[in-house]
Amino acid sequence: MAFAWKAAGLTYNRYLAVAARAVRRSLKEGPRVAAERRGQMDLRFAKWENGKQGEPQSLAQANASAIAAQAESK
């Protein structure tokens, strides 16, 4: 099956995350506040080279640019 999001370089994991985010935002006030906390992700990483720590980066941002770069190269 061909999915439009796949052509744009998005992974199935990303597709599920976007769909879940839309569902959470559609909830009524009460359950929404409790649910939206689950969608938050703030993971950072740094690359170590020659015993020195590189610039810490946000994983979400690095993922998004990697997806864009991959779609570009196709």
Next chain:
Amino acid sequence: MSSVRFARAAFRARPAALRVPLQRRGYAEAVNDKIKLSLALPHQTIFKSTGVVQVNIPAESGEMGVLANHVPSIEQLKPGLVEIVEEGGATQKFFLSGGFAVVQPDSQLSINAVEGFPLEDFSAEAVRGQIAEAQKIAGGSGSEQDIAEAKIELEVLESLQAVLK
């Protein structure tokens, strides 16, 4: 002596005669069977091996109803409504954000999704607002990824709007 042999033959014959009705399965019996449903989210278990009559799921390959003794299969789910028909005809409805349904050979159905809520938890107003926003992004001049994500959101929201009516 001969009477003993006769008794033995009768003794042997009986179990075979008893087995025959058990092997026959009528339609009514099959319908009475229940399917064991497990509906799990990463943070919550909604059903855990609960016997239900029928489950309607929105598979990528089309809407399908799963009864007991369904052929084993794995189905990718679209964001959509899962209907659970319990014994007595009562139905429960959940909107799932997409995931997988696995039918196992022993009348077990496992559904895994990222988010799932009963319909009364949704706000039609929030859905309308998001559709307008997503349409703006999908028709705009953002990056290919932004447009693809907006289209995913539209798919979810339009499906949600259709079931909330």
